[in-house]
Amino acid sequence: MRVIFMGTPDYATAILEGILEDRDIKVVSVFTQPDKPVGRKQILTPPDVKRFLLDGGYDIPIYQPQTLKDNEVVEKIKDLNPDFIVVAAYGQILPRNILEISPCINLHASLLPKYRGASPIQQALLNGDKITGVTAMLMDEGLDTGDILGYSVIEIQKDDVAPILFEKLSILAKELTPYILKNFRKIEPLKQNDIDASYCKKIKKMDGEVDFSDAKNIFNKYRAFFFWPGIYLKSGLKLKEINLVDSDSINEDGKILEFTDKGAIVGCKRGKVEIAKVQPPSKKVMDIFSYLRGRRLGIGDNIS
Numbered sequence: 485m486r487v488i489f490m491g492t493p494d495y496a497t498a499i500l501e502g503i504l505e506d507r508d509i510k511v512v513s514v515f516t517q518p519d520k521p522v523g524r525k526q527i528l529t530p531p532d533v534k535r536f537l538l539d540g541g542y543d544i545p546i547y548q549p550q551t552l553k554d555n556e557v558v559e560k561i562k563d564l565n566p567d568f569i570v571v572a573a574y575g576q577i578l579p580r581n582i583l584e585i586s587p588c589i590n591l592h593a594s595l596l597p598k599y600r601g602a603s604p605i606q607q608a609l610l611n612g613d614k615i616t617g618v619t620a621m622l623m624d625e626g627l628d629t630g631d632i633l634g635y636s637v638i639e640i641q642k643d644d645v646a647p648i649l650f651e652k653l654s655i656l657a658k659e660l661t662p663y664i665l666k667n668f669r670k671i672e673p674l675k676q677n678d679i680d681a682s683y684c685k686k687i688k689k690m691d692g693e694v695d696f697s698d699a700k701n702i703f704n705k706y707r708a709f710f711f712w713p714g715i716y717l718k719s720g721l722k723l724k725e726i727n728l729v730d731s732d733s734i735n736e737d738g739k740i741l742e743f744t745d746k747g748a749i750v751g752c753k754r755g756k757v758e759i760a761k762v763q764p765p766s767k768k769v770m771d772i773f774s775y776l777r778g779r780r781l782g783i784g785d786n787i788s
Contacts, residue, residue: 485665488566490515494532495654496572499591501536502658503570509665512564513545515552517575553579561585568665571623572657580625588623589664591657593650595619595635597681600628605649607684608640609708612700615639616649618657620664622673627683631673636660645710689713694723696737696788699755703728717788724769725761738788740781747772750787759787 489500489511496516503509514537522529530538534546549557558581561569569588571578578588594604596619601607608616617637624630636656640649664671692713694702705715706726716722725747735741735751742749747760763769781787 485509486512486565486567487665488513488515488561488564488569489533489572490569490574490578491533491572492517492531492575493573495593495650495657496574497532497536498651498654498658499570499572499661500533502661503665504542506662506666509662511544512566513547515547515549515574518548518550552576552582558582558585568668570661570665577627578623583623583625587668589633589661589668590621590623590628590630591661592619592621592628593653593657595637596621596628596632597676597678599684600681601684602686603684605653606646606687606708609644609646609649610704612704613640616653618653618660620660629676629678629681631675633664633668633671633673634660645707647711687713692716693718696750696752696757697754698731699728699752699757700731702726702752702757719788720765721787722763722769723759724763725759727758727760729756729758731755736786738786740776740783740785740787742783743773748776748787 485508487503487509489503491500500514503511514533516531516533519528519530521527537544537546561582562585566586569586571588572591592604594608595617599607615637617635619635620633621628621630622633638652638656692709692715694705694715694717702715703726706723709715714722729749731754733756734754735756737751737753739751740748741751741756744758747758749756749758759772761769761771762775764775776782
C-alpha cells in the first residue's frame with residue numbers, strides 16, 4: 485500500500501509514526517510546511533514532522549512546497565502513484581486536482597461535524613466538553629465536510645490542558661489511521677449532518693485576555709490557551725498557573741478573598757479561582773505571594 489503523508493506539527497508526527505510502524509504500508513513521500521524562522525534570533529527551524537524523519541534517519545523524500553496549487557507539485561504527486569493521501573494538520577487546503585488523484589483521508593481532532601476548522605482541541609476545552617476524539621474523514625473540497633470513515637473517542641479530564649489533550653488525541657489518531665487504511669474497502673462512509681455542524685476559528689493573541697467575570701470561563705481559557713497565547717489581564721499580568729475553586733458563588737470581581745498553601749483565592753462575579761503563579765509584563769514567572777508582596781496587596785484588595 486503506497487501512501488503520501490501530509491502533516492506538520494507533533495500531532496501529525498505521531499500519526500506518521502503509526503503508519504511507519506505498519507509493515508503493510510509504504511510511505512512513498514512526506515509533504516510538510518516550509519522551514520520557518522523561530523524565536524528572537526529567527527533561527528530557520530524545520531517542522532516537527534521533518535525533524536522526526538531526519539533525526540530517525542528515514543529514507544523518505546520530503547517536499548515542502550509553498551503551495552499545492554503549483555502544477556509541478558500536482559504532477560509530482562501523480563508520479564508517486566499513491567493508493568492514499570493521509571493528511572493531518574498539514575496547514576494547506578488540498579485543491580480538487582489533488583483530491584482526485586487518490587482517496588485523501590484527514591485525521592481531524594474532533595468528533596465531526598462538531599468543531600470543523602482550525603482549533604478543535606482548544607474549542608473543546610473552551611466549551612468545557614466532557615468528551616472529544618478523532619475523526620477519520622474522506623476529504624472533499626469543503627472545510628472538514630467530507631464523509632466520515634471512523635471515530636475514536638476519549639473523555640476529557642478536569643486537569644487536561646491543551647498540550648496534554650493534543651498528546652492524547654495524537655495517540656488515538658496514531659492507532660486509528662492504519663486501521664482505516666487497511667479496512668478502507670470495507671467501510672461504508674457516513675455523510676455528515678450539516679445541521680449539527682459547528683466551526684472554530686484560528687486562535688489570535690487577543691483571545692487570551694480575561695477578566696474576573698466568570699471563573700469557569702477563565703479556567704477553560706487557561707486550559708485551552710495553556711501553550712499559546714496564554715491568559716492575561718488587561719493590565720498585561722499573565723496568569724500562569726490557576727485552578728477552579730467554584731463556579732457558582734457570587735463575589736466582587738478581582739478581590740483577593742483568602743490565601744492557601746498554593747496561592748491566592750480571587751473572586752469573580754461568578755465563582756472563584758486560585759492563582760498560584762503569575763508573570764508581570766517584561767518579568768519572569770513568579771509565585772503569587774512574591775507578586776502580591778511587591779505590590780503590597782493583601783486580602784480585600786483587588787488584583788486586577
